[in-house]
Amino acid sequence: ILNVEQSPQSLHVQEGDSTNFTCSFPSSNFYALHWYRWETAKSPEALFVMTLNGDEKKKGRISATLNTKEGYSYLYIKGSQPEDSATYLCAFIGGGSNYKLTFGKGTLLTVNP
Amino acid sequence: NAGVTQTPKFQVLKTGQSMTLQCAQDMNHNSMYWYRQDPGMGLRLIYYSASEGTTDKGEVPNGYNVSRLNKREFSLRLESAAPSQTSVYFCASSEAAQGNTIYFGEGSWLTVV
Numbered sequence: 001i002l003n004v005e006q007s008p009q010s011l012h013v014q015e016g017d018s019t020n021f022t023c024s025f026p027s028s029n030f031y032a033l034h035w036y037r038w039e040t041a042k043s044p045e046a047l048f049v050m051t052l053n054g055d056e057k058k059k060g061r062i063s064a065t066l067n068t069k070e071g072y073s074y075l076y077i078k079g080s081q082p083e084d085s086a087t088y089l090c091a092f093i094g095g096g097s098n099y100k101l102t103f104g105k106g107t108l109l110t111v112n113p
Numbered sequence: 114n115a116g117v118t119q120t121p122k123f124q125v126l127k128t129g130q131s132m133t134l135q136c137a138q139d140m141n142h143n144s145m146y147w148y149r150q151d152p153g154m155g156l157r158l159i160y161y162s163a164s165e166g167t168t169d170k171g172e173v174p175n176g177y178n179v180s181r182l183n184k185r186e187f188s189l190r191l192e193s194a195a196p197s198q199t200s201v202y203f204c205a206s207s208e209a210a211q212g213n214t215i216y217f218g219e220g221s222w223l224t225v226v
């Protein structure tokens with residue numbers, strides 16, 4: 001069973017704060033790393049698919065970086081807004097896993113107005 | 114934009130009853146998946162179908178069967194429901210199994226009493 005860890009488990013920030021959280025995954029046999037955003041009572045929505053060491057992706061105020069050699073990815077949110085409140089999931093794919101995603105447990109972000 | 118549609122949204126079953134969760138996608142995706150989400154756990158893969166005509170076990174397949182009826186539809190069957198199968202079930206699809214973005218349905222809340 002692959003170990004995909006996300007930290008922190010939960011985070012409360014004030015509107016306007018910038019924040020970041022971490023996804024750790026096995027550094028060997030890397031294929032891809034996904035980030036998803038999951039709002040309560042909705043389905044998870046894809047943010048980024050990252051495949052190359054050093055990848056940086058950006059969508060609006062949200063960005064992500066990838067370090068496959070050390071096995072971590074950071075997700076950054078600049079100037080958090082209440083609508084950013086959600087659970088952020090990362091998912092790892094190893095090359096030897098028949099390309100199946102292994103999800104972390106998520107980071108629950110709450111942005112207070 | 115229907116995307117991934119799954120039914121039913123809510124179901125209460127008695128222990129030992131059987132039921133089938135239906136899933137259909139209209140994006141012409143090759144790969145489809147069934148996940149379950151339990152409190153304190155990440156999304157866990159039950160079964161997946163990399164392409165029409167194939168199905169494979171995921172991380173937690175016991176107690177479930179699947180059918181890839183055609184390219185659009187992938188059903189999940191509980192033959193004899195147990196309280197441990199109380200969970201939220203998500204169907205998902207992707208263009209191919211090789212690390213592509215996964216698109217999720219809205220979830221099915223199943224309670225087994």
